[in-house]
Amino acid sequence: MNNFLLDFLALGAIVSGILVITSKNPVISVLFLISVFVNVAGYLVLLGVGFIGISYIVVYVGAVTVLFLFVIMMLNLQLAELNAVGSEYTQNLPLGAILGSVFLFELTSVLPPVLGQSFSQVMLGVLTTIHSNLLGKTDYNNVNDVHLAFQSLNIDTAFTSTSGLQIQSIGAMLYTHAAIWLILAGVILLLAMISPIVLSMNRK
Amino acid sequence: MLTISLISLLIAVPLFSYRITPDLFNRITSLSLAFAGYLSGFFHVTNLSQGIEVFLLVVGSIILISWANFSINTSRYGSETPTISEYSLLIIFTTIGGSLLISSSDIVSMFLSIELQSFAVYVLATLYRNSESATAAGLKYFLLGGLSSSLILLGTALIYSNTGLTHFDSIYNLLSVEDIDSGVFRGVQLGIVLIGVGFLFKVAAAPFHNWAPDVYDGTVLGLSQYKIKRLLTYSTISHVGFLLLALSMNTQESVESFIFYLVQYTITNVNVFIVLLALGYIISNTPYDIEFIEQLKSQFGQNPFLSVSFAVCLFSIAGIPPLIGFFAKQIVLYSSMNENNASFIGYYFLSITAILVSVISAFYYLKIVQAMYFEKSTSFSEIRSSDGERSTIELSESTLYKATSVSNLHSVAIATLTIVIVLFIFQPIILLNSCHLLALSLFYY
Amino acid sequence: MPMSATVIGALLGLGTQMYSNALRKLPYMRHPWEHLLGMGLGAVFANQMVKWDAKAQEDLDKLLVKARQANERRYFDDDED
Numbered sequence: 001m002n003n004f005l006l007d008f009l010a011l012g013a014i015v016s017g018i019l020v021i022t023s024k025n026p027v028i029s030v031l032f033l034i035s036v037f038v039n040v041a042g043y044l045v046l047l048g049v050g051f052i053g054i055s056y057i058v059v060y061v062g063a064v065t066v067l068f069l070f071v072i073m074m075l076n077l078q079l080a081e082l083n084a085v086g087s088e089y090t091q092n093l094p095l096g097a098i099l100g101s102v103f104l105f106e107l108t109s110v111l112p113p114v115l116g117q118s119f120s121q122v123m124l125g126v127l128t129t130i131h132s133n134l135l136g137k138t139d140y141n142n143v144n145d146v147h148l149a150f151q152s153l154n155i156d157t158a159f160t161s162t163s164g165l166q167i168q169s170i171g172a173m174l175y176t177h178a179a180i181w182l183i184l185a186g187v188i189l190l191l192a193m194i195s196p197i198v199l200s201m202n203r204k
Numbered sequence: 205m206l207t208i209s210l211i212s213l214l215i216a217v218p219l220f221s222y223r224i225t226p227d228l229f230n231r232i233t234s235l236s237l238a239f240a241g242y243l244s245g246f247f248h249v250t251n252l253s254q255g256i257e258v259f260l261l262v263v264g265s266i267i268l269i270s271w272a273n274f275s276i277n278t279s280r281y282g283s284e285t286p287t288i289s290e291y292s293l294l295i296i297f298t299t300i301g302g303s304l305l306i307s308s309s310d311i312v313s314m315f316l317s318i319e320l321q322s323f324a325v326y327v328l329a330t331l332y333r334n335s336e337s338a339t340a341a342g343l344k345y346f347l348l349g350g351l352s353s354s355l356i357l358l359g360t361a362l363i364y365s366n367t368g369l370t371h372f373d374s375i376y377n378l379l380s381v382e383d384i385d386s387g388v389f390r391g392v393q394l395g396i397v398l399i400g401v402g403f404l405f406k407v408a409a410a411p412f413h414n415w416a417p418d419v420y421d422g423t424v425l426g427l428s429q430y431k432i433k434r435l436l437t438y439s440t441i442s443h444v445g446f447l448l449l450a451l452s453m454n455t456q457e458s459v460e461s462f463i464f465y466l467v468q469y470t471i472t473n474v475n476v477f478i479v480l481l482a483l484g485y486i487i488s489n490t491p492y493d494i495e496f497i498e499q500l501k502s503q504f505g506q507n508p509f510l511s512v513s514f515a516v517c518l519f520s521i522a523g524i525p526p527l528i529g530f531f532a533k534q535i536v537l538y539s540s541m542n543e544n545n546a547s548f549i550g551y552y553f554l555s556i557t558a559i560l561v562s563v564i565s566a567f568y569y570l571k572i573v574q575a576m577y578f579e580k581s582t583s584f585s586e587i588r589s590s591d592g593e594r595s596t597i598e599l600s601e602s603t604l605y606k607a608t609s610v611s612n613l614h615s616v617a618i619a620t621l622t623i624v625i626v627l628f629i630f631q632p633i634i635l636l637n638s639c640h641l642l643a644l645s646l647f648y649y
Numbered sequence: 650m651p652m653s654a655t656v657i658g659a660l661l662g663l664g665t666q667m668y669s670n671a672l673r674k675l676p677y678m679r680h681p682w683e684h685l686l687g688m689g690l691g692a693v694f695a696n697q698m699v700k701w702d703a704k705a706q707e708d709l710d711k712l713l714v715k716a717r718q719a720n721e722r723r724y725f726d727d728d729e730d
Contacts, residue, residue: 184304184316191297191320195327198294456716482672509671612669612683619669623661634698637705644712 006046013039026072034065051166255642256463257303263470264299266617267478268292291331298324311360311370318356322349322406352405359398366391407444435568436476439521442565443469449554450536457539460643464636465532468520468628472529475621476517482614483510513622515573520625522566528628533562654699655692662691 016035023029037060044053174182301321308314326349330342360370366388369375379392447469450462486507520529537558540551628635666687667677678684 178312181312181316184313184320187297187300188316188320188323191294191323191327194293195323198327199330507674509668509674513672612673612680615669615672616665616687618672619665623665623668627661631698634702634705637702637709641705641709641712644709644716647716 006043009039009043009046013043027069030065030068030072033068034061037061037065049166051170255638256466257306259467259470260302260306261299263474264295266474266621268295291328294324294328294331298322298328309372311363311372315353315357315360318406319353322353325349348405352402354402355405356399356402359395359400359402362395362398363392366395432480432572435572436473439565439569440473442561443521445561446533446536446558449540449558453540453542453551455539455542456643456647457542458536459646460639461532461535461539463642464639465536467635467639468528468532468625471621472517472520472625475513475618475625476521478614478621479510479514479517479618482618483507483514486510510618511576513618515576516622516625518569518573522569523562524566526626526629528625531628531632533558654695658692658695658698659688660691661695662687662689665691 013036016032016039019032020029020036023032037056041053041056041061044050044056298321301317301319301324304317305314305321308317326342326346329345330339363375364370367375367378369378375392379389443465447462447465450458450465452458516527520527523530523533537555540555663684666684670677670679
């Protein structure tokens with residue numbers, strides 16, 4: 001049941017992601033963007049990484065996309081122009097489909113066979129496996145033992161073995177081991193604050 | 205050092221922007237960059253990263269210091285200021301990102317510093333928001349940069365999901381275990397391929413280069429070779445090919461040639477662009493730069509020394525012997541034809557292709573030189589500006605000073621770089637030894 | 650030796666400054682104090698260059714010896730490690 005739900009949510013995220021870029025009306029595509037984030041958040045919560053899932057909801061759905069929505073509504077775009085642009089892009093659809101399928105074929109032929117034996121399973125399971133491996137929920141293969149020998153203070157072990165809450169372990173990692181990354185991310189955010197001001201300030 | 209100057213600039217920009225001109229901000233930033241280069245950055249891991257970081261900071265300093273002040277004439281052109289005081293701020297951001305990227309040894313810090321570096325560059329591309337081409341270029345750059353960043357991110361995620369490691373050394377150690385799971389190995393391979401594709405996008409290497417001319421030039425597709433910045437972009441693409449040829453071999457010699465090529469190409473390219481800026485200031489007497497090669501026609505008669513500098517740079521880029529560019533090309537080709545690589549027939553093929561391509565591209569540079577030296581200018585504005593120049597010569601020298609409006613530091617920078625390019629042949633051992641040292645320190649440190 | 654480096658550096662600085670004046674279509678010897686500054690900087694720069702060159706040569710020799718030792722160990726004393 002849980003597996004089915006996970007696949008369902010992943011599929012929902014992908015489908016609404018496609019709808020974001022194909023739908024003509026920007027308001028609707030932002031709504032689909034919200035749906036992507038909700039799906040992904042549910043997916044993450046089901047996987048057991050509740051904190052990141054909930055922060056998805058809070059940050060993206062609560063703040064970012066709603067802001068998008070307001071901006072798009074205020075811009076008052078003309079739908080006719082957008083339709084003209086959209087028809088230009090649909091001309092390239094076959095080419096895109098060919099390239100995409102070639103890329104997918106390459107991807108599936110290179111990806112580890114752990115993902116599943118049949119192609120259709122792979123199609124649905126790519127995201128699942130990546131995510132579950134990424135967040136340390138599946139059973140480890142022997143490589144894990146090797147890398148534990150190299151690095152005992154790993155984020156995986158910190159994430160799973162501490163008795164505290166997830167947010168505690170994340171905070172512990174972020175403020176000790178990864179403090180320099182936190183600073184770096186802070187600088188990036190500073191840049192992200194400054195650059196809109198630079199670009200939109202009215203100098204008189 | 206850089207962070208301190210960043211924070212102080214951040215405070216200074218809103219507070220004193222009425223009292224300090226933007227040029228002064230640029231100068232201050234340039235000085236602080238040079239000083240940071242002198243203090244050799246804040247994150248030194250190896251000799252190599254340190255050396256390249258010093259070079260990066262010094263180049264940033266040169267670029268900023270040569271930014272001409274044009275505030276004299278701005279009143280004639282409305283409220284549009286050519287220099288913006290936030291410019292130097294963004295330069296500092298991108299320099300911090302670049303120097304962190306050089307010394308990063310972990311996937312996460314690599315990605316973060318790439319983002320820091322490229323975000324600032326996106327904003328830089330869009331900075332002149334009143335011009336349509338700049339906004340288009342910035343948007344295009346942003347979208348494609350976002351694409352390549354997400355490719356890099358996907359690659360790092362694949363590597364992490366397959367190994368659980370983020371540190372470069374640990375990944376290397378894990379992959380050198382003999383009986384490694386082949387699935388894991390292939391996953392890591394795919395991740396590395398994706399990261400490589402993303403990086404090739406970022407450096408605009410040959411299969412992924414289509415975006416670069418648009419961004420540099422900021423115009424729509426269709427005009428081919430007569431826009432000068434496009435031409436320079438294409439030359440950058442071919443030079444990136446040379447760099448990748450040197451990088452692909454991973455021998456001592458090739459690393460040495462890579463560093464040397466990078467250094468000389470950066471020097472020459474910076475010089476090309478600042479000479480172009482100076483020519484633009486002089487010809488059009490506006491803060492706008494030159495777009496077409498046509499505008500350069502018969503510049504030799506009007507600005508002989510600038511034209512000579514420009515021609516020297518172009519010859520160096522094309523690889524004409526007594527200049528620095530020739531030696532760089534030669535050393536790259538020499539290391540690719542080394543007997544250690546003799547078993548790989550592919551390197552011969554690549555070298556021959558590189559030679560052919562550089563011969564072909566020399567044609568385009570020579571076309572610019574021909575336009576500058578031998579063709580008569582035809583367009584009306586050209587004649588008018590040359591007339592204006594002639595009349596200003598007869599005026600008093602203070603007005604002449606305003607009319608040329610290439611700032612002192614700008615011309616000093618051009619002069620220094622040109623002299624470095626020309627005189628390299630008399631004392632090549634210093635730069636070559638430094639590169640050799642850096643390359644060796646990578647292998648036997 | 651330091652004498653010649655100083656002279657060459659000063660000449661380079663002077664030349665750079667004259668070239669820079671020529672770029673701006675000023676007379677060659679305009680702003681004479683800048684020429685002095687350029688000569689001084691050029692002399693300092695050339696001396697630094699000589700120093701850097703000597704140091705680089707020294708480091709390079711050391712590293713080359715190290716590299717040769719590493720190569721010899723790799724090729725000849727393989728079974729001892």
